Amino acid sequence: MIEIQNIHKSFGDKKVLTGIDAIFEPGKVSLIIGGSGSGKSTLLKCIVGLHKPEQGRVFFDKQEFTTMDFEGKVPIRKEIGMLFQNSALFDSMTVEQNIIFTLDMFTEMSKSEKRDRANFCLERVNLINTNKLYPSELSGGMKKRVGIARAIAMNPKYLFCDEPNSGLDPATSILIDELIQELTQEYECTTVVVTHDMNSVMGIGEYIMFLHQGQKFWEGSNRDMLQSDVQELNDFVFASPLMKAAKDTMK
Structure with missing residues (x-):
């Protein structure tokens, strides 16, 4: 609450x-x-x-x-998970790297654990096999879903x-x-x-x-x-x- x-x-x-x-x-x-x-x-x-x-x-x-x-x-x-108005993805990072960015900041997960978590979040927002794409290659709706995947990466309360x-x-x-x-x-x-x-x-x-x-x-x-x-x-x-x-x- x-x-x-x-x-x-x-x-x-x-x-x-x-x-x-x-x-x-x-x-x-x-x-x-x-x-x-x-x-x-x-x-x-x-x-x-x-x-x-x-x-x-x-x-x-x-x-x-x-x-x-x-x-x-x-x-x-x-x-806290946050989805910003413009999705706020890093243009120089892939979809997977954008999601892992939060995990790098706040967790001690191994690289494989972070990758598994990124894959889980992408699957949850129906964006499987987009890991290596860059934001410029995504539609507006896909960017929003990547933003949501990043927002839920830490199992937000x-x-x-x-x-x-x-x-x-x-x-x-x-x-x-x-x-x-x-x-x-x-x-x-x-x-x-x-x-x-x-x-x-x-x-x-x-x-x-x-x-x-x-x-x-x-x-x-x-x-x-x-x-x-x-x-x-x-x-x-x-x-x-x-x-x-x-x-x-x-x-």
């Missing part, structure tokens, strides 16, 4: 997050949604320690992460995904969503996904937090979302004709 309490973050004079509270439960896919500039990615980076909030606390299974020193954070960081469907076609986006959901259940991860993809929201949104202008305006399930009377949420969600049609079916 991850709990965040009263998170505030500014850049210079610009307030980006104001008083954000939430609980993300294990075995569930939790989504953070909101318009551009609402603070979604900044919140995610505050949770994993890439940004330091001016105020507030982050707990990983009741361990206060925000006040730990570098050494204290290492055991928790070993349990916590999985974070920043816009996992960005730049993907609808069919590939659904496959990525299904994969994230399957892995969350398989590993009993606490999974947090930043997205603006409403197909993802309706498909895998067990818990959803809506940010607007750096504040939490609403939280609940995707079904609850369709019946919300929060105007800012409705303006965001039902901008799409597809979502308007979904709401009509609930009536």
Whole structure:
């Protein structure tokens, strides 16, 4: 479980997050949604320690992460898997080397053990026999899956995904969503996904937090979302004709 309490973050004079509270439960896919500039990615980076909030606390299974020193954070960081928006693969490394990079940093595995683990992760995301390919030889969807394979290499307890469907076609986006959901259940991860993809929201949104202008305006399930009377949420969600049609079916 991850709990965040009263998170505030500014850049210079610009307030980006104001008083954000939430609980993300294990075995569930939790989504953070909101318009551009609402603070979604900044919140995610505050949770994993890439940004330091001016105020507030982050707990990983009741361990206060925000006040730990570098050494204290290492055991928790070993349990974090991260899928970045652009997959963040190293162009000069092969697929296998990209996955093994994390294992090199955090484990004492032998070379053969690392290779076996990389093969297992690639098989898990349906990318067998891609070990020697470079990122430039992969499609956008394949890059995302390699990013996921790297994220699960350490058997993560916590999985974070920043816009996992960005730049993907609808069919590939659904496959990525299904994969994230399957892995969350398989590993009993606490999974947090930043997205603006409403197909993802309706498909895998067990818990959803809506940010607007750096504040939490609403939280609940995707079904609850369709019946919300929060105007800012409705303006965001039902901008799409597809979502308007979904709401009509609930009536």
